[in-house]
Amino acid sequence: MAKHHVEAIINGDPAEFLCGTEQTLLDCLRDELSLTGSKEGCSSGDCGACSVILDGRLVCACLVLGVEVNGKKVETIEGVAKGDDLHPLQKHFLQEAALQCGICTPGFIVAAKALLKENPHPTETEIRYWLAGNLCRCTGYDKIITAVQKAAAEMRGES
Amino acid sequence: MGNEKDHLEAIEGKEKFRYIGTSPIRPDGVDKVTGRANFGADFTANGMIHGRVVRSSHAHAKIKSINIEKALKMKGVKAIVTGQDFPKIDPSDKVVGEVVVSFYDMSQNVIARDKVFYDGHAVAAVAATSIKIAEEAAALIEIEYEVLPAVMTVIDAMKKNAPVLHKGMKTEGMDPVPKRSSNVASRAELKLGNAAEAFKDADVIVERDYTAQTVHQGYIEPHACVAEVSADGMATIWSSSQGQFMVRAFVAKLCAMNASKIKVIPSEIGGGFGGKTKVYLEPLALLLSRQSGRPVKMVMTREEVLRATGPTSGGHARAKIGAKKDGTLVAAELEMEYEAGAFAGSPVKLGCMTGFAPYNLKHVSCIGWDVVVNRPQAAAYRAPGAPVAAFAVESAMDELADTLGIDPLELRIKNAAVEGTQAPYGVKFPKIGCLETLRQAKATEHYNMPLGPNQGRGVASGFWFNIGGQSSASVMVNPDGTVIVATGSPDIGGSRASMALMAAEVLGIDYDNIKPLVADTESVPFSDLTGGSRVTFATGKAVVEAAEDAVNDMKRRAAKVWDVDIDQVEWKDGIATCIETDIHKPMTIAEIAAMAGKTGGAISGKANINAKGAGAAFATHICDVEVDPETGYVQVLRYTAVQDVGTAIHPAYVEGQMQGGAVQGIGWALNEEYVYSKDGQLQNTGFLDYRVPVASDMPMIDTVIVEVPNPGHPYGVRGVGEVPIVPPLGAVANAVSHAIGIRMADLPMSPPKILATIDAAD
Numbered sequence: 002m003a004k005h006h007v008e009a010i011i012n013g014d015p016a017e018f019l020c021g022t023e024q025t026l027l028d029c030l031r032d033e034l035s036l037t038g039s040k041e042g043c044s045s046g047d048c049g050a051c052s053v054i055l056d057g058r059l060v061c062a063c064l065v066l067g068v069e070v071n072g073k074k075v076e077t078i079e080g081v082a083k084g085d086d087l088h089p090l091q092k093h094f095l096q097e098a099a100l101q102c103g104i105c106t107p108g109f110i111v112a113a114k115a116l117l118k119e120n121p122h123p124t125e126t127e128i129r130y131w132l133a134g135n136l137c138r139c140t141g142y143d144k145i146i147t148a149v150q151k152a153a154a155e156m157r158g159e160s
Numbered sequence: 161m162g163n164e165k166d167h168l169e170a171i172e173g174k175e176k177f178r179y180i181g182t183s184p185i186r187p188d189g190v191d192k193v194t195g196r197a198n199f200g201a202d203f204t205a206n207g208m209i210h211g212r213v214v215r216s217s218h219a220h221a222k223i224k225s226i227n228i229e230k231a232l233k234m235k236g237v238k239a240i241v242t243g244q245d246f247p248k249i250d251p252s253d254k255v256v257g258e259v260v261v262s263f264y265d266m267s268q269n270v271i272a273r274d275k276v277f278y279d280g281h282a283v284a285a286v287a288a289t290s291i292k293i294a295e296e297a298a299a300l301i302e303i304e305y306e307v308l309p310a311v312m313t314v315i316d317a318m319k320k321n322a323p324v325l326h327k328g329m330k331t332e333g334m335d336p337v338p339k340r341s342s343n344v345a346s347r348a349e350l351k352l353g354n355a356a357e358a359f360k361d362a363d364v365i366v367e368r369d370y371t372a373q374t375v376h377q378g379y380i381e382p383h384a385c386v387a388e389v390s391a392d393g394m395a396t397i398w399s400s401s402q403g404q405f406m407v408r409a410f411v412a413k414l415c416a417m418n419a420s421k422i423k424v425i426p427s428e429i430g431g432g433f434g435g436k437t438k439v440y441l442e443p444l445a446l447l448l449s450r451q452s453g454r455p456v457k458m459v460m461t462r463e464e465v466l467r468a469t470g471p472t473s474g475g476h477a478r479a480k481i482g483a484k485k486d487g488t489l490v491a492a493e494l495e496m497e498y499e500a501g502a503f504a505g506s507p508v509k510l511g512c513m514t515g516f517a518p519y520n521l522k523h524v525s526c527i528g529w530d531v532v533v534n535r536p537q538a539a540a541y542r543a544p545g546a547p548v549a550a551f552a553v554e555s556a557m558d559e560l561a562d563t564l565g566i567d568p569l570e571l572r573i574k575n576a577a578v579e580g581t582q583a584p585y586g587v588k589f590p591k592i593g594c595l596e597t598l599r600q601a602k603a604t605e606h607y608n609m610p611l612g613p614n615q616g617r618g619v620a621s622g623f624w625f626n627i628g629g630q631s632s633a634s635v636m637v638n639p640d641g642t643v644i645v646a647t648g649s650p651d652i653g654g655s656r657a658s659m660a661l662m663a664a665e666v667l668g669i670d671y672d673n674i675k676p677l678v679a680d681t682e683s684v685p686f687s688d689l690t691g692g693s694r695v696t697f698a699t700g701k702a703v704v705e706a707a708e709d710a711v712n713d714m715k716r717r718a719a720k721v722w723d724v725d726i727d728q729v730e731w732k733d734g735i736a737t738c739i740e741t742d743i744h745k746p747m748t749i750a751e752i753a754a755m756a757g758k759t760g761g762a763i764s765g766k767a768n769i770n771a772k773g774a775g776a777a778f779a780t781h782i783c784d785v786e787v788d789p790e791t792g793y794v795q796v797l798r799y800t801a802v803q804d805v806g807t808a809i810h811p812a813y814v815e816g817q818m819q820g821g822a823v824q825g826i827g828w829a830l831n832e833e834y835v836y837s838k839d840g841q842l843q844n845t846g847f848l849d850y851r852v853p854v855a856s857d858m859p860m861i862d863t864v865i866v867e868v869p870n871p872g873h874p875y876g877v878r879g880v881g882e883v884p885i886v887p888p889l890g891a892v893a894n895a896v897s898h899a900i901g902i903r904m905a906d907l908p909m910s911p912p913k914i915l916a917t918i919d920a921a922d
């Protein structure tokens with residue numbers, strides 16, 4: 002079957018790729034564009050490892066079809082740091098030891114970035130509920146929550 | 161480094177440590193927060209094709225025929241393998257350790273031969289130019305089954321007339337060995353003193369049955385690999401596992417190859433918890449690649465992970481403890497039946513060995529039954545065997561404390577194992593920190609806080625051996641004086657940082673000047689896999705010795721330059737100094753490295769060891785819950801994990817292990833379980849209904865690190881990864897029991913179960 006030609010803005014740059022009708026955005030990112038930072042933990046929208054931001058909204062890339070992003074903006078983990086300059090979330094994830102195996106980390110950072118854009122002053126409970134769609138089996142979440150709190154404070158200019 | 165006395169002296173001068181005990185950013189950290197790190201599914205090879213597995217949806221059936229013709233004819237299909245393509249392995253081919261590794265069973269688990277033993281059991285594998293074609297071809301493979309009745313629980317499997325999974329399975333460890341085949345693979349017995357007799361001296365006896373369900377390790381990264389066999393028969397495997405050497409050994413065995421023909425390159429690993437100590441896809445990918453002449457990539461779906469990998473053994477336990485009025489324990493008994501899954505080898509013996517280990521008991525009897533059922537073959541899961549045993553024992557201890565009216569931590573303190581205590585599993589404990597964890601738990605603010613209505617507090621302790629084993633390390637000094645530390649131990653939770661810290665301590669150079677790496681099977685000598693909480697202990701010991709070897713090499717170089725005896729050279733803070741005279745200007749590591757060409761060539765150190773002297777770990781957890789009497793929902797309000805880690809090399813990652821293990825245990829206690837239909841199909845094959853704890857379920861997990869150094873390690877390390885999952889089942893169950901005033905002995909304590917329990921008591 003003929004593939005679809007898709008044009009999108011990915012991490013600020015124009016990108017084009019061919020994709021099959023059934024291919025998810027996650028497949029396209031990973032297999033067609035070699036952006037393997039977004040991970041597949043379930044492909045059913047239950048683990049958040051594939052979190053990306055689509056036209057400003059946090060989505061699971063495994064639940065979006067590749068063809069759907071035509072003409073849209075996609076932000077992935079690869080676009081979070083600006084060159085060598087890590088995003089405050091990335092810095093605080095490292096400083097707080099908020100990752101063990103690290104497979105969930107890209108998803109958490111993208112999801113937390115979306116949270117802090119919407120709510121720069123989240124309470125612990127708000128962070129926990131926002132991130133409830135992201136599974137981490139290693140950390141017990143404790144250090145992830147702390148990292149997000151500290152990044153939020155830094156982004157508010159409090160530290 | 162020398163003997164135990166030297167170790168203790170070094171550790172006691174701990175304030176002198178410069179690097180150990182700090183929590184710097186991990187060397188592989190930036191790659192992991194930017195998406196650059198390559199995990200199992202992130203690897204691709206030129207010309208690569210894709211493999212899919214055809215799995216049985218019957219829990220128990222004979223394979224009558226497999227017809228691959230139609231599938232083979234499909235355009236784009238490059239190879240198909242079935243069980244018949246694999247070499248036959250003799251049933252006697254096994255490695256007998258604490259848990260038996262049978263290569264015969266392993267080969268059948270990787271791909272069925274004559275029978276399928278569980279829903280999800282691999283029957284064939286297809287490789288094609290796209291995943292889609294591979295899936296379509298998989299659907300065209302015709303398999304004819306003769307469906308057999310399935311046995312799903314230990315109770316059913318042990319019934320007299322139960323269908324037998326493996327003809328010829330005679331219960332080992334029975335005297336005499338039974339004549340009839342059964343589903344009971346073995347019986348383990350552990351005895352200390354005479355429990356039956358000693359119970360007569362007890363003033364109080366508590367006794368109860370406990371049940372825990374099968375749960376999955378739940379690593380977020382599904383199994384994945386790429387295998388490539390070249391025309392000359394040399395194979396390369398990229399895979400995510402807990403041991404590249406384990407993958408090599410198992411693949412060599414199952415594919416009848418020689419180890420030197422297989423190179424295994426470890427990817428980053430997205431969680432394992434014991435579940436990635438086995439091979440599933442690698443042998444299939446290898447044969448598919450051999451057949452097609454192309455690199456073959458295979459990645460499991462989440463559904464495949466849940467149906468066909470892991471899980472850990474569920475089981476039953478009956479615990480009985482007798483005590484004097486003052487709380488002194490006099491006798492204890494534990495009898496357990498664990499599900500092994502489709503093939504023998506549940507960790508029930510480890511359950512027997514660990515259950516009563518925290519206590520000073522003169523009379524103990526533990527019996528364990530290893531029972532096969534039509535579920536996936538159990539894999540290790542963090543302290544394998546220990547959590548279910550501890551659930552029973554720690555619940556019984558709690559009931560005993562209630563009965564005697566003694567504070568549950570006081571009861572444990574009174575009976576705690578200490579240095580010199582004879583453990584039921586044979587050893588006399590050396591220096592251990594059991595009592596210290598209990599005392600520190602009792603002193604926490606948490607333990608002394610008041611509780612509100614519908615709230616309950618539970619405590620529980622746990623024990624894990626920790627292990628040593630074979631580890632190798634090379635320390636290579638670069639010409640600019642920076643250092644590479646190579647080991648063969650996959651880094652699952654930040655162990656690269658610990659290796660670098662220990663090397664920095666010995667070499668006396670900055671942590672940032674050390675690059676630790678996890679090498680492939682051809683770049684570092686053999687190492688055992690990452691498991692048993694062994695890496696910081698055993699591989700750490702190898703790194704320390706290799707770094708010392710490199711220091712000696714550098715001292716030799718300095719002595720040569722100065723023309724003095726080597727014992728006239730002192731090494732401190734990365735600088736060689738001549739003790740004898742001050743006419744020689746001290747030389748930094750960078751200066752010595754720059755001169756290496758003139759003093760004998762490149763500088764390095766190595767150590768290949770089989771580490772002995774692993775130090776036992778003890779932990780005590782405190783859990784507060786609130787139970788909603790309307791819905792049966794349990795909210796964990798507060799949780800504290802106290803653990804003796806020996807020495808915390810990187811305290812932040814030590815805390816992380818304690819927190820992560822605790823939360824996995826909470827999940828086991830409250831939500832997680834395998835749900836099967838009557839005829840044995842797994843019903844919850846995704847994260848939506850196999851529900852692991854999420855961020856909004858959990859409170860912060862407080863940690864108290866206790867440090868009673870292990871004399872068997874140069875820096876006192878014990879190992880931290882596993883014991884944190886041992887206490888939570890009991891701690892949560894005791895908390896819920898106190899909140900509702902009824903003893904909960906059946907996991908998971910899901911809302912419907914709790915409601916039914918409350919209703920039944922009304």
Ligand code: FES
Pocket residue numbers: 040041042043044045046047048049050051052061062063064
């Ligand atoms: S892979 Fe998309 S949510 Fe799990």
Ligand code: FES
Pocket residue numbers: 099100101102103104105106136137138139140380430431
């Ligand atoms: S760090 Fe391993 S899953 Fe989160």
